[in-house]
């Protein structure tokens with residue numbers, strides 16, 4: 246049996262913000278992410294998807310349960326687990342190539358090698374002509390590609406993405422999905438991507454993990470048994486879309502009901 250790249254066992258997370266009631270974000274959540282697997286997390290707003298990514302990244306601790314990477318407990322951030330947010334979090338005062346090289350400096354890569362690696366990564370994401378540009382000179386899609394280059398330069402085994410394309414227009418988003426599938430194949434990394442888009446989930450995932458409303462748990466896991474690329478004309482595509490729409494509808498209703506009760 247393949248050992249999981251990430252093993253999440255009975256994890257719970259309760260946020261206890263000062264002066265406000267505790268929030269039970271996740272409860273009794275178990276999930277394996279396999280090496281090289283593309284997993285999409287889908288669920289109603291507030292069900293703890295981002296919280297789970299932060300904990301896998303090692304940026305937040307668990308309240309109960311365990312998270313392991315390759316059998317070792319996750320206790321702090323690591324270059325082996327990259328995280329990309331909705332808005333590319335590049336340093337605005339650095340050029341694109343320096344943004345990518347900066348991450349490598351944190352990892353201790355010698356200064357002489359940093360630029361060469363950064364240039365290579367930026368070329369591989371199609372930004373070879375943009376090396377000396379500042380982030381605000383690039384489009385949203387280009388900034389996200391630069392953020393991918395920065396994360397991939399660290400050679401992570403697991404790349405997490407929190408709604409990475411939500412701020413992009415429909416055409417750019419579709420191109421970015423193609424691009425992501427390509428870098429996923431090239432890198433061999435596991436990808437864990439959070440999205441609200443059912444279409445994005447079907448287009449990308451090996452498996453879609455559907456969450457319950459908060460406190461988030463795994464409601465069901467659906468393998469997407471379609472060859473890529475996955476044209477939305479395909480009848481089976483529509484079956485998946487209907488299935489996810491139905492699975493989510495109940496949970497979204499529950500999430501709304503809870504918000505109204507507050």
Ligand SMILES: Nc1ncnc2c1ncn2[C@@H]1O[C@H](COP(=O)(O)OP(=O)(O)OP(=O)(O)O)[C@@H](O)[C@H]1O
Pocket residue numbers: 260261262268270288289290291292293294295296297459
């Ligand atoms: N730092 C924090 N302090 C207190 N509560 C938090 C914190 N981060 C998240 N929460 C709460 O935990 C719950 C889960 O939030 P989280 O952002 O993980 O959900 P999500 O599923 O990613 O939501 P969305 O899809 O809307 O982004 C929410 O009720 C949120 O308000």
